[in-house]
């Protein structure tokens with residue numbers, strides 16, 4: 001990827017932080033411009049350029065694109081599902097206006113490639129729940145999900161109308177130990193490992209049998225970079241690709257943790273996030289991603305559990 005300069009907006013978030021470090025290791029720190037609403041500390045700040053910017057500040061982002069001669073944009077800034085239900089208008093503004101800002105800048109400034117994440121939240125209660133197809137009924141009923149569904153339409157529209165090379169993945173719940181998620185419905189699958197290590201016990205806000213599609217962070221990062229590096233003629237989906245690795249419920253994570261920590265205790269205090277989870281698929285058919293650009297996941301539940309418990 002010689003000659004590319006990549007701007008990552010939302011570089012301090014759960015996915016943005018690891019994506020930034022991965023790309024910096026691969027392509028050199030100075031070619032990857034990290035940007036977020038608040039400056040980070042540590043390696044993210046020390047390993048390359050950082051710009052403090054709000055994704056809603058279109059003129060400010062334009063200035064950054066000019067300053068560094070940016071050729072690719074990753075827009076990772078978003079408010080997740082649970083917080084979005086508490087602040088619907090803010091969520092819509094951040095998720096939707098933020099996306100449209102970057103799509104429009106990408107068009108105006110002849111950005112070579114743009115990435116934007118969608119989510120399993122773009123599906124809804126009327127979507128088939130098992131092996132959810134790439135193309136299916138989508139009637140999301142959270143503001144986060146509605147913004148992801150509408151965002152997918154905007155991406156496809158910019159591609160069809162202007163030939164913008166915009167690419168996207170419908171991430172499942174992402175599990176990681178470096179940066180914690182905030183305000184999501186799938187966050188339990190991260191918290192459970194931290195609490196297992198710290199306290200030997202966890203109280204889960206989703207029901208024991210709530211199956212959801214999930215993925216370990218190294219797979220999510222690799223999927224993102226592989227999609228972005230695939231040649232454009234391989235990309236047949238310009239809304240967002242279904243992407244899968246594993247599906248599990250809280251009881252299954254508990255069992256997996258007990259293989260390494262036999263005394264781990266798991267109990268349940270179900271809250272409003274259960275209702276959100278019930279509207280999402282239990283498993284995802286991602287054959288299109290596998291067929292088009294060779295997607296293959298590496299981590300299953302036990303492999304992830306072992307790695308998480310080694311690191312948290």
Ligand code: SER
Nearest residue numbers: 080081119184185186
């Ligand atoms: N992980 C997200 C959430 O729970 C779904 O994309 O909101």
